[in-house]
Amino acid sequence: MNIRVFVASAFLGLMLFSCGAGRNKVNDLAINTPIVSHIDLSKVTDDKAPVIINPGRFTVETVTYRLPRVVQGTYAVSDFGKYVEDFKAIDYNGNDMAVSKVDTNTWRIENAKDLDKITYKVNDTYDIESKGGIGGEEPFSPSGTNIEPENYVLNLHGFIGYFDSLKSNQYKLDVTAPADFVRTSALENMTSKTSEDGKFVTTSYFAPRYFDITDNPMMYGNLDVEEFQVGDIKIVLSVYSPNKVHTAASLKGTIFKMMKAQKAFLGDINSTSRYDIYLYLSEEKDNSPKGFGALEHHTSTVVVLPESMDEAALSESMIDVVSHEFFHIVTPLSVHSEDVHYFDYNAPTFSKHLWMYEGVTEYFANLFQVDQALIEKEDFYNKIMSKIQMSKRYNDAMSFTIMSENVLKAPYKDQYINVYQKGALIGMCIDILMREASNGNRGILSLMKELSNKYGKNKPFEDDELIAEITEMTYPSVGEFLNTHVVGDLPIKYETFFEKVGLEIGETKIKANYIMMNGMPIVSGDGQAGTIFFTDAVLENSFWAEQGAKPNDVIKSIDGTALTLMNANQVLQDVFMWKPGREIEVVLDRNGEEIVIKTTTTQGYTTGEGIIEKNDATQEQIALRKAWLKG
Numbered sequence: 001m002n003i004r005v006f007v008a009s010a011f012l013g014l015m016l017f018s019c020g021a022g023r024n025k026v027n028d029l030a031i032n033t034p035i036v037s038h039i040d041l042s043k044v045t046d047d048k049a050p051v052i053i054n055p056g057r058f059t060v061e062t063v064t065y066r067l068p069r070v071v072q073g074t075y076a077v078s079d080f081g082k083y084v085e086d087f088k089a090i091d092y093n094g095n096d097m098a099v100s101k102v103d104t105n106t107w108r109i110e111n112a113k114d115l116d117k118i119t120y121k122v123n124d125t126y127d128i129e130s131k132g133g134i135g136g137e138e139p140f141s142p143s144g145t146n147i148e149p150e151n152y153v154l155n156l157h158g159f160i161g162y163f164d165s166l167k168s169n170q171y172k173l174d175v176t177a178p179a180d181f182v183r184t185s186a187l188e189n190m191t192s193k194t195s196e197d198g199k200f201v202t203t204s205y206f207a208p209r210y211f212d213i214t215d216n217p218m219m220y221g222n223l224d225v226e227e228f229q230v231g232d233i234k235i236v237l238s239v240y241s242p243n244k245v246h247t248a249a250s251l252k253g254t255i256f257k258m259m260k261a262q263k264a265f266l267g268d269i270n271s272t273s274r275y276d277i278y279l280y281l282s283e284e285k286d287n288s289p290k291g292f293g294a295l296e297h298h299t300s301t302v303v304v305l306p307e308s309m310d311e312a313a314l315s316e317s318m319i320d321v322v323s324h325e326f327f328h329i330v331t332p333l334s335v336h337s338e339d340v341h342y343f344d345y346n347a348p349t350f351s352k353h354l355w356m357y358e359g360v361t362e363y364f365a366n367l368f369q370v371d372q373a374l375i376e377k378e379d380f381y382n383k384i385m386s387k388i389q390m391s392k393r394y395n396d397a398m399s400f401t402i403m404s405e406n407v408l409k410a411p412y413k414d415q416y417i418n419v420y421q422k423g424a425l426i427g428m429c430i431d432i433l434m435r436e437a438s439n440g441n442r443g444i445l446s447l448m449k450e451l452s453n454k455y456g457k458n459k460p461f462e463d464d465e466l467i468a469e470i471t472e473m474t475y476p477s478v479g480e481f482l483n484t485h486v487v488g489d490l491p492i493k494y495e496t497f498f499e500k501v502g503l504e505i506g507e508t509k510i511k512a513n514y515i516m517m518n519g520m521p522i523v524s525g526d527g528q529a530g531t532i533f534f535t536d537a538v539l540e541n542s543f544w545a546e547q548g549a550k551p552n553d554v555i556k557s558i559d560g561t562a563l564t565l566m567n568a569n570q571v572l573q574d575v576f577m578w579k580p581g582r583e584i585e586v587v588l589d590r591n592g593e594e595i596v597i598k599t600t601t602t603q604g605y606t607t608g609e610g611i612i613e614k615n616d617a618t619q620e621q622i623a624l625r626k627a628w629l630k631g
Contacts, residue, residue: 034170034206037160037213041177041220042200047147048085048121051159055166058112065118066106067161068345071143071214073296075350075407075416078139080158081105083128087120105161105346122159123147126289141291142302146280151240152177153280154185154218155295155302162210162345171207176200177220184225184238185218186276186300211343215297219278226252230259234274241281245307246314251279254315258323261372265364265631269449272329276300277322281307284570294321298333298457301325306573313577319374324365332357334452341460350408351463352401354416355486359423360444363431366424370629377629381503381611382510384428388494389519389609391421396491400426425494426486430478432497432628437475440627447474501625502617508610511603512541515575518608523555523572530565531555532572543604547597554589 033056040050053065067080081104089097089107091114100108109115125144138144139158146153160173172190177183179194179201187205194201207213223240226248237255239248255277276299282288284306294303303325305317332340337351351357370380394415400423406412431444450473455461461469467487471479485492498504515521522537522544536551538544555563563571578584580603588595617625 034172035163035166036172036174038174038176039154039159041147041152041175041181043176044147047127048123049147049152049159051120051122053118053161054116055118055163058115060112062108062110063112063115064102064106064108064164065161066164066346068157068214069105070345070348070408071157072211072340072343074140074143075354076140076413077137077408078143079104079137080139083123083125083145083158085121085123088118089115090117090119092116124153125158126153127287129290140293140295141280141282141289141304142293142295144289144291146289148221150242151221151223151280152219153240153278153302154220156217157214157345160210160213162213167210169209171210171213173205173207173213174202175205175218175220176202181220182223182225182238183218183220184223184236184276184278185216186236186274187212187216187218214345215299217276217278217297217300217302219280224248228252228256230256231263233259233263233272235259236274236276237279238277239279239281241307242283243307246281246309246311250311251315251318254318255322258319258374259326261374262323262326262368265368265371265445266327266330267445267449269330269334269452272299272333274299275326275329277303279303279305279318281305283307294325296325296328299329308570308574309577310579310582312579316579317577319369320365323368324362327361327364327368328357330364330448330452331361333457335448335455336457336460337463337466338460339463350405352405353463353466354404354407354419355400355423355426356466358419359425360427360448362420362424363427364445367428367431367629371631379511380629384425385505385510385609385611386519387421387424391418391425394418394422396422397489399489400486422492425492429481429485429492429494429497430474432500432624433477433481434474435624435627436500437477440624442474443628443631445631498611500621501628502614502621503611503625504614505609506612507607508612509605510608510610512543512606513576514541514543514578514601514604515572517541517606521572525565525568527565529554532563532565532568540606541604542606543602546602547599548595549588549597550590552590553595556587556589556594558586559584 036054038052043050067084069079070077087099087107089099089109091097097115098110102108124147125139126141126146129138129141143155145155145158173187177200179199183203185205187207190204190206192201192203219238219240221240223238224247226237228235235255237248237252239246239251241247278300280289282304289304292305294301301322303321305314309317337353339349339351366380366383369375370377398415403412403415407416427444434442434444434447447470467479467482470482484490495505515523517537517540522535522541523532524535525532531554533552533554534549538549538551557563558571558575561571578601580601582601584599584601586597588597
């Protein structure tokens with residue numbers, strides 16, 4: 001699932017997304033019975049949900065129970081044990097047993113042969129986000145949990161833990177909730193039982209092992225759901241919009257068109273019959289989640305985005321975010337290393353190949369759009385140029401495999417976001433090299449198909465052997481590139497690869513955002529006055545220049561909302577998402593004179609560094625470019 005980070009701007013904050021199984025061990029149970037777990041949403045108090053774990057009868061004296069420290073798909077410490085309170089072990093006579101808390105996420109129980117069940121309460125993470133957390137790192141919102149009367153985001157790794165040697169045991173999960181709740185889950189629904197008074201329904205789910213508990217989120221509450229087919233894949237779209245600004249029905253067309261294009265792009269890669277999308281729209285209040293983006297699961301994704309987005313902006317974000325997550329059905333679902341297959345939630349080791357898991361996935365999420373004519377090739381060039389510019393903000397002379405393997409440690413963890421920039425560019429370079437060596441017939445999608453056929457979701461590859469395998473399956477030029485620029489630390493000269501397809505980097509006219517330009521904001525702040533004002537760059541933005549905006553104009557209000565340093569992040573984030581055709585009213589202060597801009601937005605342009613097609617490109621270069629962009 002790999003946590004994905006989508007960088008909107010340097011100061012507007014990060015939109016994180018997400019971007020990812022245990023070995024069999026000796027069983028501690030006399031009989032390999034399912035571990036019965038119960039989340040009771042009918043008895044929530046103070047945003048805390050009661051949980052009961054019944055593991056069956058143990059045959060050993062001591063057992064250890066854990067909640068995940070790290071979950072698959074994230075490359076940061078979450079410590080879900082921090083949100084557990086009132087942890088108790090109960091014996092068969094109903095008495096409390098002695099429990100020792102080993103660390104934040106771990107409890108040890110002696111005399112385990114007498115253990116009947118474990119009980120505890122789970123606090124949600126969304127509220128904690130707004131209060132600065134409990135200490136240390138906090139879960140990224142799409143990997144977190146929400147417990148509110150109207151909505152429950154049940155990332156089950158936040159509620160259900162595991163016994164060290166029983167991660168391969170089956171799980172039976174019961175969830176009790178008000179009868180009028182809408183509920184969605186990709187876990188197999190076994191039975192449903194209504195209480196005698198008809199107020200509550202207990203739904204029983206089945207999970208083959210603990211991995212499936214962590215890999216199948218749920219959403220309960222006041223939400224709306226749309227189900228539809230894209231080829232042979234059933235898509236289930238669940239949307240929670242607290243103020244009913246957006247609906248599943250309003251997004252259905254966008255998701256259908258996008259996934260139809262993705263399926264066409266992938267061709268015969270087909271590793272799932274169902275895909276779930278859970279969209280939580282944040283009100284951006286103090287107790288709302290702040291980490292915008294998505295977290296992938298093997299056959300689903302949890303997305304958190306601002307509810308304030310207009311329909312066009314939300315649709316565009318869903319295409320960028322969800323398309324990335326859906327492409328994870330290729331990797332890591334179908335192609336992954338032993339580190340992923342045998343994931344350790346407490347002390348994980350990480351694969352060297354984030355360039356593939358996240359980078360190639362992000363590359364596909366951009367390439368398919370031009371391949372399937374969802375965007376123009378110039379828009380694709382701009383996306384690639386943006387990634388080149390963003391990648392330069394990180395250490396361009398760092399081995400990607402070393403960074404990936406040590407992603408939780410300094411100085412590597414601060415470089416993780418580059419997997420979505422330089423990682424995607426690595427995928428692009430391999431794609432062009434393969435097209436060149438095969439006369440346009442093979443690309444990186446061909447490679448991923450071949451790896452998927454060789455391995456598949458149940459067979460991991462050996463991490464240290466992958467580069468050699470890819471070299472053998474492709475061409476010497478690909479192996480040389482990987483060893484020089486991915487295993488090695490030599491920066492990539494992208495101009496060399498663009499030359500192969502008749503492109504070059506040069507000054508050109510490019511589309512301009514309404515608040516960002518060439519990767520930098522066109523506004524700044526005055527800390528003493530508490531105001532936001534346009535910088536000199538506003539004159540280079542054709543839209544604002546046409547409206548008469550000038551450097552040092554103080555922005556007093558935008559669409560009726562006064563702009564201050566305190567709310568700038570939220571208000572300007574909305575401006576970042578503006579699209580042409582929107583009616584706006586912006587009030588400026590120019591040396592005491594009030595200037596009102598009331599207009600309809602049009603597409604602005606600026607002059608900047610971009611990727612352009614060479615006038616003297618050869619027919620061979622043009623043919624290779626066509627094969628690269630159109631498959």
